[in-house]
Amino acid sequence: MERLKRSIVVTSGKGGVGKTTITANIGAALANLNYQVVLVDADVGLRNLDLVLGLENRIVFDLLDVIENRCRSYKQALIKDKRISNLFLLPAPQTKQKEDVPLDKFKELIDEIKQDFDFVIIDCPAGIEHGFKMSANAANEAIVVTTPDLSSIRDADRVIANLESMEKNSTKLIINRMKKHMVKKSQMLSIEDILETLNIELLGIVPDDEYITISTNNGEPVVLNKTKPLYKYFNNIAQRIVDFSIAIENPFNEGNIFQKFASLVGLRKTK
Amino acid sequence: MILKQEKGKIIIKIEKIEEQEIKSKLQELIIKGLKEIANKNQVILDLGDMGLNESEFKTLINTFDSLSIPIDLIRNTNPITKMISINYGIPIDAPSVINTHNKLNPRTIPTNNKNNTSNNNKKIETSFLEPSKSTLNQDILIHRKNIRSGSLLESGKTILLIGNVNPGAEIRSSQNIIVLGKLMGTAHAGYPNNNNSIIFTLKLKNPLIKIANMVAEFDENEIKKQIKSKEISNILFYHDNNLIRMEIIKEQKE
Numbered sequence: 001m002e003r004l005k006r007s008i009v010v011t012s013g014k015g016g017v018g019k020t021t022i023t024a025n026i027g028a029a030l031a032n033l034n035y036q037v038v039l040v041d042a043d044v045g046l047r048n049l050d051l052v053l054g055l056e057n058r059i060v061f062d063l064l065d066v067i068e069n070r071c072r073s074y075k076q077a078l079i080k081d082k083r084i085s086n087l088f089l090l091p092a093p094q095t096k097q098k099e100d101v102p103l104d105k106f107k108e109l110i111d112e113i114k115q116d117f118d119f120v121i122i123d124c125p126a127g128i129e130h131g132f133k134m135s136a137n138a139a140n141e142a143i144v145v146t147t148p149d150l151s152s153i154r155d156a157d158r159v160i161a162n163l164e165s166m167e168k169n170s171t172k173l174i175i176n177r178m179k180k181h182m183v184k185k186s187q188m189l190s191i192e193d194i195l196e197t198l199n200i201e202l203l204g205i206v207p208d209d210e211y212i213t214i215s216t217n218n219g220e221p222v223v224l225n226k227t228k229p230l231y232k233y234f235n236n237i238a239q240r241i242v243d244f245s246i247a248i249e250n251p252f253n254e255g256n257i258f259q260k261f262a263s264l265v266g267l268r269k270t271k
Numbered sequence: 272m273i274l275k276q277e278k279g280k281i282i283i284k285i286e287k288i289e290e291q292e293i294k295s296k297l298q299e300l301i302i303k304g305l306k307e308i309a310n311k312n313q314v315i316l317d318l319g320d321m322g323l324n325e326s327e328f329k330t331l332i333n334t335f336d337s338l339s340i341p342i343d344l345i346r347n348t349n350p351i352t353k354m355i356s357i358n359y360g361i362p363i364d365a366p367s368v369i370n371t372h373n374k375l376n377p378r379t380i381p382t383n384n385k386n387n388t389s390n391n392n393k394k395i396e397t398s399f400l401e402p403s404k405s406t407l408n409q410d411i412l413i414h415r416k417n418i419r420s421g422s423l424l425e426s427g428k429t430i431l432l433i434g435n436v437n438p439g440a441e442i443r444s445s446q447n448i449i450v451l452g453k454l455m456g457t458a459h460a461g462y463p464n465n466n467n468s469i470i471f472t473l474k475l476k477n478p479l480i481k482i483a484n485m486v487a488e489f490d491e492n493e494i495k496k497q498i499k500s501k502e503i504s505n506i507l508f509y510h511d512n513n514l515i516r517m518e519i520i521k522e523q524k525e
Contacts, residue, residue, distance in 0.1 A: 103351070128358075128421075133351060154420045154439045161419035165357045166350035197437055197455070199417055 003036065004118040007110050008241070009139035011163075013155030015126030017147045018176040021216060022206070022237075023123040024052040025230075026143075028221040029238030031087035035118035038078065040110065041092040042135040043125040044101055050091050054219020055079050062093040067105045074113055083224060088117075098131040110138040119241075128162055136163060142171040143203060148178060148189040153197055160200060172203035174237065179208045180251055191252070201244075204237035206230065207251040272296045274305075281308055282346070284317040288327055290334055297338050309340050315364055318347040328355045343426065360423035360441075362414075418442055418456065425462075438477070444468070454478040461510070470508040480508050480515060487515040494519075 010023045020043075027039040040063065041049040050056040061070065061077035071077055074090065081087040090113070093100075114120050122139055125131035136142065142163050146156040156173075163171050175194055182188035195202060209230050215222045222230045223238075236249035272293060273284040285293065297305070316335070323331070335342050344364040345356040353363050410428040418424050418432065420439030429446040436442050440456035448460045450472035459481040461468030466483045480487035487508060494503055498519065505520040 133354070137350060150438065154437075157420035157437050158422075158439065161357060161422050162354045164419075165353040165363060167353075196453075197435070199435075 003114075003116065005114045006118065006141060007114050007120040007122065007139040008141045008143055009042075009122045009124050009135045009168075010143045010145060011124040011132060011136065011159055012126065012145040012152070013128060013159040014146075014152045017145050017152050018206070018212075019126075019145050020048045020052050020123050021212060022143075022145055022174060022176060022234075023121055024049060025221045025223050025234040026238050026241065027119070027121050028053075028081075028084055028087055029223045029234045030119050030121075030241065031081070031084040032223060032235070033238055033242065034086065035242075036086045036116070037119045037121065038088045038090060038113055038117050040090045040113075040120060040122045042101075042106075042122050042131060044092045044096055044098045044131065045094065046125065047092040047094050049123050050079075050089060051219060052216050053081065053087075053089055053221065055081065055089050055091075056219070059091045062091045063106070063109065064093045064096055064101060066090075067101065067109060074109060083220075098125065098129070098134070101134055103130075103134050103137055106134045107138040128159060132159070132162070136166055136168060139168070140170075142168045143174055144171060144198075144200070145174045145176055146194065146198070147176050148183075148194060150189070153189070153194055157198055160198060171200050173198055173200050174204050174206065175202070176206045177208040178205055178251060183252070202248065203240055203244075204233060204248060205251055206233050206237075274300065276308070276312070279312055280315055281312040282315045282317050284319070285321075285331075286319065288321070288323065288331060290330055293331070293334055294338070297334070297340065301338060301340075306339060313343045314340060315344045315346050316342045318345060318349075318352060320348045321352060322349040323352045323355065325355050328352065328359060332359065332361070341427070357422055360425055362424055412444075417452070420456075436478070447471075457481065460508075466510040468510070472506055474502060474504055475506055482508060482510045482515050485510065485513075485515055487517070489517060 010019050012019050023039055027037050031037045039049060039053070041047045044064070050059060058079050063077065065071050066074045066077050078088040078090055081089070110120055110122065122135045124135035144156050144159055146152045160171060175191060178191070179188055183190050191202070191205065207230070211228055211230060212222060222228055223234045225231060233249050233251070236246070239246045240248065275282040275284065332342060342361055345361050346364040347353055347356065356363060411431050412426045412428045413431045413433065414424055415433045417434040418436045418440040420437050423441045423443065424430065424432070425443040427445040429449070430442060430444045431449045431451070432442060433451045435452040436450060436454045436456040436458060438455045441459065442448055442450070442457070443459040443462050445462050445465060446460070447468050448458050448470045450458065453474040453476060454472040455476045455478060457479040458470050458472070460470045461483040464483045468482055470480060470482065477491065491503065495501065503519065507518045507520055509516055509518070
């Protein structure tokens with residue numbers, strides 16, 4: 001079967017905006033849509049993707065073991081998720097420095113993995129130094145994650161400038177942790193405000209939800225639980241990665257009064 | 272090193288990073304009048320597909336700076352070198368940067384009056400082509416792209432920016448700055464000490480305004496209250512008597 005062979009870097013500039021959570025969830029959502037997905041943790045020395053996916057006890061080899069030929073092939077280092085059969089993780093080394101991974105070798109590795117999978121999603125470390133250069137250089141596409149804070153937006157803007165200079169022309173934006181009630185009271189930047197500054201295509205919006213903390217601590221991506229409100233937003237993002245013409249799931253779009261009432265009494269179907 | 276001259280541009284192509292070799296070649300060219308040509312033209316440094324690290328890039332640019340040959344643009348296809356160049360404040364030679372260098376030559380003059388005779392059209396065209404005295408002999412760099420955070424657009428010429436200056440970005444000119452967009456970062460006109468420069472922007476939000484060696488301080492909210500508007504538009508900043516003055520240009524009713 002012919003694979004899509006797409007490589008996407010998830011980046012932000014600022015730390016703590018939810019890159020790893022988003023990588024885990026869109027990866028799981030894409031795998032749920034029957035695509036073969038590999039998540040690559042590029043945060044050498046500060047790896048977390050294994051925790052979010054609940055795979056921390058199964059790491060034997062990491063990406064530097066593959067690059068330095070300590071295992072037979074990259075396939076030996078991949079960890080298969082037990083809940084979603086077509087989701088895999090390539091972990092980062094925890095005892096090394098980011099600079100220990102050569103830019104060209106990492107790109108060669110991503111290019112090799114890409115041939116056998118539909119999606120290779122790279123969880124990029126915060127900052128714009130070696131780790132960012134390594135991840136962005138290896139991917140063909142980019143997803144920039146921001147929260148509605150001025151500091152996060154400014155850092156995202158800087159990252160977009162760097163991605164543009166590296167000719168990553170299909171960069172999309174995910175706005176994470178939107179607080180509906182605060183936007184309504186104009187206490188938080190609106191989606192329009194963010195898009196005016198960043199001026200790139202919006203891939204999706206993820207509203208703020210306490211359940212994300214629970215799911216991260218449990219090592220279980222949100223998308224595994226279809227009853228949770230966040231499920232539809234991550235699922236929508238995964239669908240839009242495959243087909244950008246699909247409408248965006250907007251948490252601010254509340255529909256008409258009947259739909260609102262139906263939603264209140266629990267009649268509205270969840271996707 | 273290969274030197275090429277195009278209309279309004281001087282392209283210096285480097286194939287190997289050898290500091291001493293570049294320096295001696297440049298000194299050779301300076302004797303032949305390179306500085307004079309560089310002052311009158313846009314200087315483009317063509318690095319081909321060379322992948323440079325930050326220290327190599329810095330050394331190369333410092334070599335040119337030490338000989339007073341400022342680089343206006345970098346031409347390079349390597350993504351990492353491009354990123355370093357932008358971070359270093361030197362724009363990449365891309366189609367979005369249009370250097371008008373000598374004069375504007377509009378091919379068509381938009382007009383709504385269909386009854387205009389060809390003579391009338393000629394009159395409009397002539398008046399459009401004649402620059403006012405204050406802008407005569409000045410070159411304009413037109414940049415059609417947002418300036419993003421961490422980027423610096425710098426030129427010895429007047430900069431006409433069609434786009435926004437985002438928070439954390441900087442635009443710097445030895446002449447004037449005209450922003451046809453929203454100014455949210457830093458604008459420094461008349462750099463380093465040209466008091467006659469102006470800054471004009473269509474809109475602004477928390478910008479940092481500098482003219483020559485002065486910094487403007489103003490309370491945006493207070494101005495909004497004074498003009499009874501949620502947004503400040505069409506703003507001109509200029510130097511006057513050791514002060515930076517701000518003028519809101521109102522639309523003229525016909």
